[in-house]
Amino acid sequence: MFTNQYVGFIGGGAIAEALIRGILQAGLLQPAQILVNDVNENRRAFLEASYGVTAIADSQLLAAKADILFLTVKPNVVEPLLTTIAKAILPQTIVVSVAAGVRLAALEEKLPNNPIIRVMPNTPVAVGEGMSVLALGSRSCSEHGEKAAALFNAVGKTVMAGEELMDAVTGLSGSGPGYAFVLIDALADAGVRVGLPRQMSILLAAQTLLGAAKMVLETGEHPAKLRDAVTSPGGTTIAGIHVMEQRGVRAALSDAVAVACERSREMGKRK
Numbered sequence: 001m002f003t004n005q006y007v008g009f010i011g012g013g014a015i016a017e018a019l020i021r022g023i024l025q026a027g028l029l030q031p032a033q034i035l036v037n038d039v040n041e042n043r044r045a046f047l048e049a050s051y052g053v054t055a056i057a058d059s060q061l062l063a064a065k066a067d068i069l070f071l072t073v074k075p076n077v078v079e080p081l082l083t084t085i086a087k088a089i090l091p092q093t094i095v096v097s098v099a100a101g102v103r104l105a106a107l108e109e110k111l112p113n114n115p116i117i118r119v120m121p122n123t124p125v126a127v128g129e130g131m132s133v134l135a136l137g138s139r140s141c142s143e144h145g146e147k148a149a150a151l152f153n154a155v156g157k158t159v160m161a162g163e164e165l166m167d168a169v170t171g172l173s174g175s176g177p178g179y180a181f182v183l184i185d186a187l188a189d190a191g192v193r194v195g196l197p198r199q200m201s202i203l204l205a206a207q208t209l210l211g212a213a214k215m216v217l218e219t220g221e222h223p224a225k226l227r228d229a230v231t232s233p234g235g236t237t238i239a240g241i242h243v244m245e246q247r248g249v250r251a252a253l254s255d256a257v258a259v260a261c262e263r264s265r266e267m268g269k270r271k
């Protein structure tokens with residue numbers, strides 16, 4: 001599907017690097033098929049040295065070469081960037097924007113000919129366990145969607161959705177690894193508190209969340225049912241869960257997702 005094709009990234013930061021690492025690890029593309037542009041020269045040199053990809057200092061040149069072009073810059077940089085590359089990009093190039101809050105209509109206005117797809121991935125794409133949600137723009141047909149989905153399927157799970165769900169997706173799975181790292185760090189600290197060595201505690205915390213997540217995905221059971229199977233009557237787990245409920249862990253997570261979703265909405269309104 002990608003033979004003799006170039007995939008370009010404008011913006012070589014955290015999410016671009018995670019995608020590049022995951023796509024190369026999956027063997028979907030060769031390093032020579034990946035082109036990267038970043039305003040930061042050190043970043044270009046780092047990505048070239050670390051992954052064998054080709055760094056291109058001129059974003060217009062990169063845009064003209066790419067068959068699929070990822071926009072992996074901060075949301076406020078997207079529109080000025082599109083003004084810069086609009087004349088250089090070929091009309092058949094599929095544009096994939098991962099920018100939080102930036103609407104398909106705004107992207108399509110700046111690039112009046114290209115098929116555009118808005119995606120919200122997350123950083124676990126770097127290890128093949130990403131969660132990416134794709135929304136097709138008005139000029140994207142199923143073939144464009146399938147091509148973009150093939151890239152994201154190689155680095156994790158993929159769901160197609162309407163754009164109206166993107167802010168909610170951003171608040172949950174886009175930002176979610178951040179919440180999960182805080183939870184793992186907090187659990188690891190807790191383990192240290194009760195006497196475990198730090199490294200062992202981090203391993204226990206991370207593997208426990210990974211195992212629990214895998215059980216939800218593989219059994220298809222409701223998480224509450226799986227929780228019930230851990231909570232022996234009068235036992236340790238229910239004593240711990242009681243404290244979590246008392247301290248409002250559920251409400252805190254609910255508010256975290258709601259506030260992040262709202263932030264994504266606000267970013268979409270900014271001009």
Ligand SMILES: NC(=O)C1=CN([C@@H]2O[C@H](COP(=O)(O)OP(=O)(O)OC[C@H]3O[C@@H](n4cnc5c(N)ncnc54)[C@H](O)[C@@H]3O)[C@@H](O)[C@H]2O)C=CC1
Pocket residue numbers: 010011012013014015016037038039040043059071072073074075077081098099100120121122123174
């Ligand atoms: N980090 C994450 O977990 C996720 C990020 N995103 C989205 O990805 C985008 C990038 O986020 P991060 O990678 O976290 O940010 P970042 O700050 O790590 O990367 C942005 C990169 O763009 C470069 N840059 C700035 N202006 C540029 C320009 N005009 N041309 C070329 N390069 C330029 C910067 O030097 C930097 O290396 C954002 O729009 C964000 O909403 C989406 C999903 C997850």
Ligand SMILES: O=C(O)[C@@H]1CCC=N1
Pocket residue numbers: 100170174175
């Ligand atoms: O924090 C952010 O704005 C980006 C979007 C989702 C994850 N990181």
